[in-house]
Amino acid sequence: MSSVAIDSSPGAVKPAARGRWMRSEEARGLAMISPTLLYALALLLVPVTLVVAYSFWTQNYLEIDRSFTLENYRQALTEPIYRDLFIRSLWISLATSAITVGFSYPVAWFISFHGGAHRNLWLFLVTIPCWTSYLLRVMSWKVILGYGGVLNTGLMSAGLIDQPITSLLYNANAVVITLVHSWAAFAILPIYVSLQKIDRSLIEAARDLGDGPMRAFLRVTLPLSMPGVVSAFLIVMIPTVGDYVTPKLVGGKDGVMIATAIQAQFGKGANWPLGAALSVTTMVLVSLVAAAVVLALRLVVRRIR
Amino acid sequence: MPDRPMISIENVSRYYGSYRALDDVSLEIGAGEFFSLLGPSGCGKTTLLRSIAGFDVPTAGEIRIDGTPSTLLPANRRPTNMVFQNYAIFPHLDVGENVAYGLKRLKLDAAEERRRVADALDQVRLTGLDRRKANELSGGQRQRVALARALVMRPKVLLLDEPLSALDKKLREQMQVELRSLQKAVGITFILVTHDQYEALALSDRIAVMFGGRIAQVATPKEIYQRPRTRRVADFLGGMNFLQAKLTSERSDSVSVETARFGTIRLERPKGFAPTNGHVTVGIRPERLRLLWDDERAPHELVGRVENRAYFGEVTHLTIGVDGLEQPLSMIETNDYGADDLPLGADIRLAYDPEAFVLLAEEGGSRQ
Numbered sequence: 001m002s003s004v005a006i007d008s009s010p011g012a013v014k015p016a017a018r019g020r021w022m023r024s025e026e027a028r029g030l031a032m033i034s035p036t037l038l039y040a041l042a043l044l045l046v047p048v049t050l051v052v053a054y055s056f057w058t059q060n061y062l063e064i065d066r067s068f069t070l071e072n073y074r075q076a077l078t079e080p081i082y083r084d085l086f087i088r089s090l091w092i093s094l095a096t097s098a099i100t101v102g103f104s105y106p107v108a109w110f111i112s113f114h115g116g117a118h119r120n121l122w123l124f125l126v127t128i129p130c131w132t133s134y135l136l137r138v139m140s141w142k143v144i145l146g147y148g149g150v151l152n153t154g155l156m157s158a159g160l161i162d163q164p165i166t167s168l169l170y171n172a173n174a175v176v177i178t179l180v181h182s183w184a185a186f187a188i189l190p191i192y193v194s195l196q197k198i199d200r201s202l203i204e205a206a207r208d209l210g211d212g213p214m215r216a217f218l219r220v221t222l223p224l225s226m227p228g229v230v231s232a233f234l235i236v237m238i239p240t241v242g243d244y245v246t247p248k249l250v251g252g253k254d255g256v257m258i259a260t261a262i263q264a265q266f267g268k269g270a271n272w273p274l275g276a277a278l279s280v281t282t283m284v285l286v287s288l289v290a291a292a293v294v295l296a297l298r299l300v301v302r303r304i305r
Numbered sequence: 306m307p308d309r310p311m312i313s314i315e316n317v318s319r320y321y322g323s324y325r326a327l328d329d330v331s332l333e334i335g336a337g338e339f340f341s342l343l344g345p346s347g348c349g350k351t352t353l354l355r356s357i358a359g360f361d362v363p364t365a366g367e368i369r370i371d372g373t374p375s376t377l378l379p380a381n382r383r384p385t386n387m388v389f390q391n392y393a394i395f396p397h398l399d400v401g402e403n404v405a406y407g408l409k410r411l412k413l414d415a416a417e418e419r420r421r422v423a424d425a426l427d428q429v430r431l432t433g434l435d436r437r438k439a440n441e442l443s444g445g446q447r448q449r450v451a452l453a454r455a456l457v458m459r460p461k462v463l464l465l466d467e468p469l470s471a472l473d474k475k476l477r478e479q480m481q482v483e484l485r486s487l488q489k490a491v492g493i494t495f496i497l498v499t500h501d502q503y504e505a506l507a508l509s510d511r512i513a514v515m516f517g518g519r520i521a522q523v524a525t526p527k528e529i530y531q532r533p534r535t536r537r538v539a540d541f542l543g544g545m546n547f548l549q550a551k552l553t554s555e556r557s558d559s560v561s562v563e564t565a566r567f568g569t570i571r572l573e574r575p576k577g578f579a580p581t582n583g584h585v586t587v588g589i590r591p592e593r594l595r596l597l598w599d600d601e602r603a604p605h606e607l608v609g610r611v612e613n614r615a616y617f618g619e620v621t622h623l624t625i626g627v628d629g630l631e632q633p634l635s636m637i638e639t640n641d642y643g644a645d646d647l648p649l650g651a652d653i654r655l656a657y658d659p660e661a662f663v664l665l666a667e668e669g670g671s672r673q
Contacts, residue, residue, distance in 0.1 A: 204389070205387070207381050208381070212381055220395060
C-alpha cells in the first residue's frame with residue numbers, strides 16, 4: 001500500500017504501474033508459489049491431456065491409430081461389464097464415504113467439544129493408523145475378516161455364532177469396511193476443523209432461545225459444520241472410486257471395481273485408448289456424483305430450520 | 306429493596322478448583338428493574354449472569370426466577386433471554402430467521418410469527434431489514450438483531466453481557482439512550498453486566514458493584530456515586546481524593562473526624578461503622594473542589610499550587626499540591642474562567658464543602 005504514495009509520479013504512469021504491480025503483495029505471492037504451481041500444473045495437465053487424447057484414438061495391435069473416434073466411449077458406456085463396474089464403484093465409494101463421515105463426525109465432535117486440554121493428543125491418536133503402510137493395513141484386515149480370522153474365531157469363542165461368517169471377506173462389504181478404516185482420519189480432520197471454528201456462544205444462544213441439546217445441534221452445529229462434512233465426503237469419495245489396491249486384496253470376485261478394469265486395459269488387454277476412455281468416464285461420473293452429493297447435503301441442511 | 310423479587314440469588318458460590326469466581330453472593334432484583342452488575346474483569350459479574358441464564362451451575366446456593374427454583378434448570382427452560390457480548394448472530398441465517406429462531410419452537414401460525422418478528426424489528430428500529438444477511442450488518446445493527454431476537458421471546462428477564470463494549474463511543478452513547486427507553490417500553494427486568502461505570506450510572510435503577518466474587522455494595526446510581534461504602538467502590542466509580550483522618554467524637558447518627566488541612570469535619574455515620582483504632586479514611590470527589598478566582602471568598606478555603614494539568618475539552622483536570630497533605634488533590638474545573646491556562650506552579654486557592662466528604666469503611670467486607 002505504501003508504494004502507492006511513492007510511485008505516483010504523474011509523468012510515467014505505465015512503468016510506475018508495472019513497477020507497482022511487481023512489488024505488490026499479489027506478485028510476490030505468485031512468485032512464491034510459482035515453482036510448485038508450475039510443477040503441479042505440468043504433472044496434472046500433461047497426463048490428463050494425454051489420457052483424454054488417447055481416449056479418442058484406436059489401438060491397432062502395437063500401433064496407435066490417431067484418427068478421432070468415439071468408439072471407446074461407446075464401449076465404456078454400453079458394455080454391461082463396464083456399466084456394472086461403474087455402478088458398483090460409485091456405490092462402494094458412496095457407501096464408504098457416507099459410513100466414514102457417519103463414524104467420523106461423532107469422533108470429531110467429541111474431540112472438538114469435549115477434548116479439553118488433550119485435543120491435540122486425541123488428534124495425534126487419530127493419525128496413528130496412518131503410520132503403517134496402506135498395504136499393511138489392508139493386509140491386516142484380511143487377517144481380521146478371514147474365514148479363520150480374528151473376528152470369526154472371536155465371535156465363535158464368545159459363543160455368538162456356530163459357523164464362521166463367510167460374507168466378511170472377498171466381497172464389496174470387505175472393501176467398504178477396509179476403506180472406511182483407511183480413510184477415517186482424513187474425514188475426522190476436516191470435520192474437526194469446521195467444528196472448531198464454530199463460535200460456542202452460537203450454541204449457547206440456541207439453548208437460550210429454547211432449543212434442547214439435540215435441536216441446538218441440528219439447527220446450529222450441524223449446518224455450520226457442513227463445509228467440513230462436504231469436504232470430508234469428497235476427500236473420501238473421489239479417491240475411493242478409483243481405488244485399486246483394496247478391491248484387489250480383499251474384494252475377491254464380487255468386490256472388483258473399475259480401477260481393475262482400467263488396469264487390465266493398460267496392461268494385459270493392451271488397449272490403452274479403451275483404458276483412457278474408462279478413466280475419463282470415471283472422472284466425469286465422479287464429478288457429477290460429487291456435485292449431486294454436495295447439492296443434496298446442502299438441501300437437506302437447509303430444510304432443518 | 307424491590308417489592309416483588311423477579312430474581313433472587315441466595316448464598317450462591319461458584320468455585321473453579323480453589324478459585325472462587327462467586328463467593329457467597331446474595332441479591333434480589335425486582336420485576337421491571339434495570340439492574341447492573343458492575344466491576345472490573347474477573348470480579349465474577351459474568352459468572353453470575355451466566356448462572357442466571359443457565360449456562361453455569363453454581364457450586365452452592367439457590368437461584369429463583371420469578372419464584373421458581375431454577376438453579377439446575379437448563380437454559381432453554383428458563384424465562385430469560387440473553388444478549389451476548391459478541392451478539393452471537395447465527396451466520397447461516399438472515400436477520401428475519403435469526404429473530405424468528407426461538408419462535409419456531411412455539412409453532413405459531415406463519416402470519417403470527419411474521420407479525421412478531423416485524424414488531425421486534427420495529428422495536429429496535431431495524432424495520433424492513435429482515436432479508437439482510439448476517440454478515441452484511443454493522444456492529445450496531447448486529448447488536449439490535451441480538452436484542453430483537455431476545456425480546457421477541459417475551460422473556461421475564463433480559464440479560465445483557467457487556468452489550469455495548471464492542472461499539473465505538475458515539476454509537477455506544479446512542480445505544481445507551483435506546484436501551485433505557487426500550488426497557489421502559491417493554492417493562493421487563495433488564496440485567497446488565499458492564500465494567501464501564503458511566504454506562505452503569507446512566508442506565509440503571511440499581512447497581513451492584515462486585516470485587517473478587519463478592520458484592521461490595523448495592524444501591525441506586527446516585528447513592529453509590531455520592532455515598533460509596535468502601536474506598537474500592539469509591540475508586541472504581543470515578544476519581545476520589547482520599548484523606549487519612551482521626552476520629553474525634555462519635556454519636557449515634559454522626560461522627561467527627563480531624564484531618565490535616567481540612568480541619569474538623571462532621572460526617573453522617575454509615576451503617577455498621579466500626580473504626581479501627583481511631584483511624585478512618587474520608588473521601589471527596591474531585592468535582593466537589595472548586596477554584597477561587599481573584600478576590601472571590603468562600604467559607605472553607607485552602608491554598609495550594611498547580612502541579613499538573615490535563616486538558617479534556619470542556620473540563621481541565623488539575624493536580625493541586627497542598628502543604629501538609631501526603632497526596633496532592635485532584636480536581637475537575639470547567640474551562641469557563643481559564644483553568645486550562647493556569648501555569649504549572651501557580652499558587653491558587655480552592656473552596657470545598659465539608660458536607661461533600663464521605664466516610665469510607667475499611668475493606669473488611671470484601672476479599673481480594
